[in-house]
Amino acid sequence: MQAYIQHLARLAKLSVPNDKLNTFTEKMCAFMKLAETLPPLEMDERLPAERMLLRPDTVQPSLPRESVLHNAPKVQDEYIAAPGTLQD
Amino acid sequence: MSDGYETVIGLEIHAELSTESKIFCGCQNAFGAAPNTLCCPVCTGLPGALPVLNAQVVEYAVKMGLALGCHINTLSWMDRKHYFYPDLPKAYQISQNDRPLCETGQLQYLVGGQPRHLGITRIHIEEDAGKLLHDAATDTTLIDYNRCGVPLIEIVTEPDLRSADEAKAAMEEITRILLALGISDARMQEGSIRADVNVSVRPKGQAAYGVRNELKNINSFGAVHRAIVHEAARQRQILAKGGVIGQETRRWNDLEKTSVVLRTKEETHDYRFFPEPDLPPFEVPEKTIMALSAQIPELPATKTLRYQQAYALPPDDALLLAGRKPFADFFEAAVALRKAAPRQLANWLLGDVSKLLNEHRAELGDTRLTPDKLVTLVEAIDAGTISGTAGKQVLEHIISKDTSVETAIEMLGLKQVSDAETLNTLVNSVIRENPAAVADWRAGKKQAQGFLLGRCIKASGGRANPQVTASLLRQVLDDICE
Numbered sequence: 412m413q414a415y416i417q418h419l420a421r422l423a424k425l426s427v428p429n430d431k432l433n434t435f436t437e438k439m440c441a442f443m444k445l446a447e448t449l450p451p452l453e454m455d456e457r458l459p460a461e462r463m464l465l466r467p468d469t470v471q472p473s474l475p476r477e478s479v480l481h482n483a484p485k486v487q488d489e490y491i492a493a494p495g496t497l498q499d
Numbered sequence: 500m501s502d503g504y505e506t507v508i509g510l511e512i513h514a515e516l517s518t519e520s521k522i523f524c525g526c527q528n529a530f531g532a533a534p535n536t537l538c539c540p541v542c543t544g545l546p547g548a549l550p551v552l553n554a555q556v557v558e559y560a561v562k563m564g565l566a567l568g569c570h571i572n573t574l575s576w577m578d579r580k581h582y583f584y585p586d587l588p589k590a591y592q593i594s595q596n597d598r599p600l601c602e603t604g605q606l607q608y609l610v611g612g613q614p615r616h617l618g619i620t621r622i623h624i625e626e627d628a629g630k631l632l633h634d635a636a637t638d639t640t641l642i643d644y645n646r647c648g649v650p651l652i653e654i655v656t657e658p659d660l661r662s663a664d665e666a667k668a669a670m671e672e673i674t675r676i677l678l679a680l681g682i683s684d685a686r687m688q689e690g691s692i693r694a695d696v697n698v699s700v701r702p703k704g705q706a707a708y709g710v711r712n713e714l715k716n717i718n719s720f721g722a723v724h725r726a727i728v729h730e731a732a733r734q735r736q737i738l739a740k741g742g743v744i745g746q747e748t749r750r751w752n753d754l755e756k757t758s759v760v761l762r763t764k765e766e767t768h769d770y771r772f773f774p775e776p777d778l779p780p781f782e783v784p785e786k787t788i789m790a791l792s793a794q795i796p797e798l799p800a801t802k803t804l805r806y807q808q809a810y811a812l813p814p815d816d817a818l819l820l821a822g823r824k825p826f827a828d829f830f831e832a833a834v835a836l837r838k839a840a841p842r843q844l845a846n847w848l849l850g851d852v853s854k855l856l857n858e859h860r861a862e863l864g865d866t867r868l869t870p871d872k873l874v875t876l877v878e879a880i881d882a883g884t885i886s887g888t889a890g891k892q893v894l895e896h897i898i899s900k901d902t903s904v905e906t907a908i909e910m911l912g913l914k915q916v917s918d919a920e921t922l923n924t925l926v927n928s929v930i931r932e933n934p935a936a937v938a939d940w941r942a943g944k945k946q947a948q949g950f951l952l953g954r955c956i957k958a959s960g961g962r963a964n965p966q967v968t969a970s971l972l973r974q975v976l977d978d979i980c981e
Contacts, residue, residue, distance in 0.1 A: 422582075422583065422768075422769055422771075423583055424583045458576075459779050459780065461779045462779055462780060462782055463551075463778055463779040463780065464551075465551070465552050465553065465554035465557060465781060466525075466552065466553060467553075467554060467555075468518050468519050468520050468554060468555035468556075469519065469520060469525060470519050470520045470525055470526070470527045471520070471524070471526070471539075472525075473536060473537050473538055473539050474538055474539050474540070476533070476534075476535050476536050479535045479536075479538045479543060479644070480535060487634075487637075487639060488534075489534040489535055489643075490534055490632070490642055490643055491535070491644070492639050492641055492642070493585045493639070493640045493641075493642060494638070494639070495635075495637075495638035495639055496584070496585055496633075496640045
């Protein structure tokens with residue numbers, strides 16, 4: 412389970428300090444146990460019966476840029492600024 | 500390469516669709532807008548915002564599927580693909596995994612005028628991610644979310660390609676099809692079409708594939724070719740030395756002509772796909788598929804082969820015409836008017852007409868040139884009414900002005916003079932004015948005749964019919980000698 416927690420953390424680009432690993436593992440096990448109490452889904456019920464209505468290809472107004480940038484912790488010029496990340 | 504190895508290549512091509520609005524929201528789908536001005540709660544992934552799928556995206560993807568002979572799934576759904584990266588504010592991309600819209604098709608493309616075939620595994624729809632700019636000076640990543648939610652189709656091919664030439668030709672053909680269907684502007688320089696290339700190498704005759712490496716996000720045909728040549732050589736070198744190829748995802752650097760490792764097998768993404776709970780499954784009714792199927796035009800490769808066979812055009816010329824719809828339509832309309840000289844018409848279109856369009860940065864449809872006018876122009880040259888050189892001047896005139904070929908010839912004073920009496924006077928006067936050249940001719944220097952002919956044409960302002968003038972000149976010179 413600890414290896415799994417480390418894997419999840421790596422996927423989420425989070426660092427889990429070694430001294431917290433046990434706590435996280437216990438908590439995650441508790442979540443999993445809770446999830447297991449949910450009734451299982453039959454496979455043929457997996458697809459919902461409802462069907463999606465598609466929308467016509469029409470343009471609606473976008474948000475003003477100030478609103479888009481409003482919640483960003485850091486802004487530089489017209490962009491949201493994030494810590495340096497190499498493209499992959 | 501005949502070193503006992505065979506290269507095996509498969510492509511994953513992403514093409515942005517040219518819809519008016521984005522895939523899941525009404526923000527405009529446009530390139531080049533000021534950063535972060537085409538965003539809304541849906542495409543920036545704000546909590547509580549709900550996506551709604553754009554019908555046009557489904558229609559365009561189905562069209563591509565039909566053009567490539569795919570099976571269209573009448574019931575399909577979207578899946579979440581999870582990864583953490585700043586270009587994706589939701590931390591997942593809405594894509595298709597379990598049930599793509601289109602499956603198992605085939606692309607016909609041409610290499611050196613010969614047809615080849617490439618299996619299409621699937622075509623699915625998904626949203627594009629935002630654009631990142633890396634500011635090395637401040638170690639900051641600047642994010643523009645305008646591209647988030649731009650509709651994409653991803654075309655995944657079978658590993659049927661065996662050389663960089665085949666891969667490049669196949670990708671070019673896919674681009675031509677996107678343009679012919681009018682579903683993408685396919686501008687590589689704007690990143691609206693990009694490819695991931697899977698390359699492996701195996702000993703010739705071995706059935707099992709070698710270990711493949713993926714080269715990510717290549718955005719030009721030339722770069723696709725260079726990346727494959729480089730990667731195939733790299734893998735061959737490793738194998739030749741008895742080494743083992745590791746499964747890797749690599750980034751191709753086209754400037755330095757090298758690739759670097761992005762991820763090894765152990766670091767392979769674990770996307771944790773599951774059906775998108777915000778979007779129920781959707782249906783594409785059979786009658787919609789039938790209606791779209793009726794709209795699929797003759798594909799560029801088929802058209803190219805037809806031009807080669809029906810009009811005896813060289814493969815390159817046939818491809819150049821067939822690959823550009825306005826040119827193909829123009830050419831066929833012109834050929835229908837004048838069946839005898841398709842090659843001549845093709846030469847004018849690909850030569851002087853294209854040159855003028857480039858000079859004026861114009862499209863064929865923006866000009867006043869019509870198939871009828873081009874045919875009349877070619878006929879005027881054939882009939883000897885104007886010279887080929889004068890034809891170019893007439894073309895320059897009629898391409899921008901709403902005048903007939905006849906009026907242009909008249910206005911520009913280019914009507915060719917073929918009348919024997921007028922030309923005789925001209926020839927005699929040139930002979931009188933150039934005694935030295937006549938003496939040369941008498942002395943056996945036959946090239947003097949060419950010089951005298953040139954003088955005649957010049958004296959007529961380029962209007963003297965060269966054939967008639969040449970024959971008259973010869974007669975007069977022969978008479979002098981006798």
